[in-house]
Amino acid sequence: MAPSLHPSIDNGITKGSDKFSGGKLHCQCPTNKVEVTLTGNVLHNHVCGCSQCWKPSGALFAVIAVIPVENVKVTANGDKLSIIDGKATILRHACKECGVHLYGRIKKKHAFKGLDFVHVELSDEKGWQEPQFAAFVSSLIEQGFDPNEMPSVRARLNELGLQTYDALSPPLMDALAAFAAKEKKASL
Template structure:
């Protein structure tokens, strides 16, 4: 995870834009018909290369403490793509699991620490079949830009002053990124719908009542 300069955030944050995420300072436009590109870790030599054959979806900023963030950034930038569109093409031997017990199996480069792919192996999970990626690791132009900010209050755990959270939320809105303390309503609705379908598909248990 990137280092965070908490001293720079004492009192009023001097530069919200720089603190949020470096990619927000230089936003790129989504290109119609874009079909993916290459992601690379930050190693100068023999970087891990991941080929993604799909446009990203639900790209957003995430304030949770588990997602990989560039040095100095408060937020991660994370999106999802179909699992079958993701292929490690170079130096995959450098990848290792960050936490084998986590729901999202995050694969990071052992040398530079950058997370390349997050994968869910539990077939019952609402997001099974989708891989999590960080599009700023690609030099290809055309990826979907971030659309909202999730788990915003979690940046307090990284040292951001709680008193400055109203200012942070106002600034995120000024960038067109609605702040949530969970995922977006669209994704939360999808999760709840998945849970309902799972419950409906479970066979009902037969209850036998003993005769008196």
């Protein structure tokens, strides 16, 4: 059997709702769950094959989106959160008990500063924006995935309507490059 891409897309992608106004994310602890409240829908939802994004067990990809930081509030059991790697660009706040990443925040100068990274599968609400593309697909190989199996993974992603990239999508790469160009100009 083909390995799971991600449980929320293996059987097809359900489109989100334009009218959706947000919901709550919960960690996977049986009790005293960390709760994060998101006010509004997410943007740029995508699947990510990188080694740093949190994936549910058995899944090849994470599903990760962004949302403005002002729309993100930790509303219960925030004392269970800790940053998993303080040196990373995205400071991923994970539950110390179950390991789930509740939100990732960028503190340093960066094109995406002001946006938090979240996993909407941690919510019971329906209507979140659906994944729009597949990022960091070749990163699976770095994590031990057989390179010979990559064409079938890319084909399954394409069948689901997801374009595959080995970094972010072109508009997001353009935003990163435009930011870098602006910084370079400012430093001259």
